[in-house]
Amino acid sequence: MTRPSAAPSGNLGAYRRLRQIFATFEGEHKPAYCTSEADLSYAGLYNHARSLAEQLQTRTGGGQRKPILIFxxxxxxxxxxYWACLLAGHPLIPVEPxxxxxRISQIAEACGASVLLYAAADTLQFASELAGTPLTVVPVPDPLSRCRPRAAQLPRVETIADQDHAYVMFSSGTLGQPKGIAVTYANLVDFIGWLDGLYPDTVEMTAVSGVIRHCFDVSLFELWMSWSRRIPLVALDHADFANSTAYLDRLAEHGTGLWVSTPSITRLFLKNRRFxxxxLPHLRSFVFCGEVLTKKIAAALIDRFPGCRITNTYGPTECTVAVTSVDITDRHMKSQRDLPIGVARPGTRLESMALAxxxxxxxxxxxxxxVGAGYVGLPGKTKAAFPEPNLYRTGDRGFLGMDGLWYFVGRIDREVKIQGVRINLNDIETHLRNLPEVEDVVVEPQMLRGVPHALAAYVLGPCKxxxxxxxxxxLAAELPPxxxxRYWYADFPAGLNQNSKFDRSRLADAAAHARLRHIHMPSNVAQVAQEEPA
Incomplete structure (x- = not known):
């Protein structure tokens, strides 16, 4: 398969590069996007996306290209x-059902959006629920229906600049207000070029997994690996997550060769022995992003998929999905350190700024x-996080090892003070993850009348x-008391948040429903009543 030549955006233009990829879809009848109910071909994607892009241009008169929500x-x-927005030059904003x-209204207000594309079958009830908002709901036509595209006049290449916003990902901001992270066409094309280097045409690839929600930017690994190679993306509806066997059968049917995931999703699939x-004889490559990849998960994959390639990546949404990568080797697995996050991708540089x-x-x-364009409508936050052009302060702690690889330590803001002692929660979690019985763990302060008074560990792994x-x-053999x-919880439902990570927001619920609980009393603390945690 021949891909469109990857040229730097300065020579070709970022929008032109995307148009070049899109042009390869025309007349291609291989599946592009596969669900349990239907398959969409590349030709169908081409025809319907072009038709919808023309409709979007007609609505705006080809003028101001406001952001558009995709529900x-x-x-x-x-x-x-997705493609209709890119082609018409409207920044797209993914929104989950x-x-x-x-929250949808808050997002629309924050970015000035007035149109919501409804990418699902039934719009009637949803349109009525949005009646009190300024959003106009535009249903996306069934792409399996007959499409008669007119001579759609897509924007001229020169009218969409490299620094125009391609998409905006929203995360929770201060006081629960949504914070929109803007990424440009140039950023997006830079990311696509990096993928071409990570997985060149010489790496055989027949299909890509589709387990990541589209509101989480890690899904761009899946989408663009699929589109740049014109191979199927095999999508998993998260409502059907429990039926992993059926999904694995679909992956096998399509000969899926690349698995993109957070470690939390893979941990769930490893519970199915058919994984x-x-x-899955074609599945030879695994890409991880979004969370700490543990040696336990890597070892399990090496055991299940002998000779597989495991690529660990790191990066904030503000910097276009990921900025480092490394293929995990036997040397990394045997090292006393946690797994590395690797080296910076071409055109990007990592630095480490000393902390007090x-x-x-x-x-x-x-x-x-x-490095993206900052936060939409939040100049103060943008200036603080992006103090210079093309520079982003991550708020993450890390270091460059003697082996030339970067290592992630954790969030800087995960420090708490308990009874006058400053405690780094990342450090405790790291030690716990290295214990044989622990698959993963979250350590958080246990609150008493709004003040941290002890530590609580929520552990995945122990079943007795x-x-x-x-x-x-x-742990006491490695760390001071x-x-x-003090409080330990295990054997609880481990839910995933919308970014397919361990859902830290539901820890109180996990504590309430944990089937295993233990209160640890250090030897230097007098024996007291075994009170329940507040």
């Missing part, structure tokens, strides 16, 4: 809406073509009380 999950209408109407190389606390590493700074009660002693959590 949908894993539906064949979604890529049609679980998003409350009030292995015998059932004197802890491991410094704040990671990102410079270069991956005896295993859980041994963990504090094991004040770093050993």
């Amino acid at each position: 949908g999950h894993k539906d064949i209408r979604y890529p049609v809406a 679980e998003t409350p109407i009030a 292995n190389g015998a059932h 606390d004197g802890g491991d590493g410094g704040e990671l700074l990102v410079r270069g073509g991956s 009380l005896a295993d859980l009660t041994q963990l504090p002693a094991r 004040y770093l050993v959590p």
Whole structure:
């Protein structure tokens, strides 16, 4: 398969590069986006996206290109809406169906959007729910229906600049207000060029997994690996997450060769014994982003998929999905350190700025073509996080190892003070993840009348009380008593948030429903009543 030549945006123009990729879809009848209910071909994607792009231009008269919300999950209408926005020059904003109407209204107001593309089958009830908002709901037509595109006049190449916004991802901001992270056409094309280097045409690839929600930018790994190679993306509806066997069968049917995931999603799939190389013989490559990749997950994949390639990446949404990568080797697995996050991608540079606390590493700074355009409508926050053009302060702690690879330590703001002692929660989690019984863990302060008074550990892995009660002693052999959590919870429903990560917002619910609980009393603390945590 021949891909469109990758040229720097300065020579070709970012928008022209995307148009070049899109042009390869015309007349291509191979599947592009596959759900459990239907497959959309590349030809269908081409025809319907071009037709919808013309409709969007007609609505705006080819003038101001305001952001457009795309409401949908894993539906064949979604890529049609995505490409229509890119082609027409409207910044696209993914919105998941679980998003409350009030939140959707906040997002629209924050970015000045007036149109919402409804990338699902039934719009009637949703349109009525939005009746009190300034948003106009535009249903995305069924791309399996007959499409008669007119001679759509797409924008002239020169009218869409490299620094125009291609998409905006919203995260929670201060006081729950949505914070829109803007990424430009130039940023996006820089990311696509990096993928071409990570997985060149010489790497055989027949299909890509589609497990990441589209509101999470890690999904761009899936979308653009699929589109740049014109291979299927095999989408998983998160409502059908429990039925992993059916999804694995679909991956096998399409000969899926690349798995893109957060570690939390892969941990869930590893519980299914059919997630292995015998059932998925084409699956040889795994890409991780969004969370810390543990050696336990990597070792399990190496055991299930002998000879596989595991690529660990790191990067904030503000810097176009990811900025570093490394292929995990046996040397990394045997090292005493956690797995590295690798080296910076071409055109991007990482730096470490010293911190006053004197802890491991410094704040990671990102410079270069991956750095996005800042926060929509928030000049103060943009100036603080992007103090110079093409420079982003991540708020993450990391360091450059003697091996030339970068290592992630954790968030700088994950420090708390308990009874006058400053505690780094990342450090405790790192030690716990290295214990054999622990698959993953979150450590948070236990609050008493609004003040941190102890530490609580929420542990994935132990399924017996005896295993859980041994963990504090094991940890105490490595750390001082004040770093050993008092409250321990295990065997609870481990939900995923909309970014497919361990849902830290539901820890109170996890504590309430944990089937295993333990209160650890350090030897230097007098025996007191075994009170329940506040």
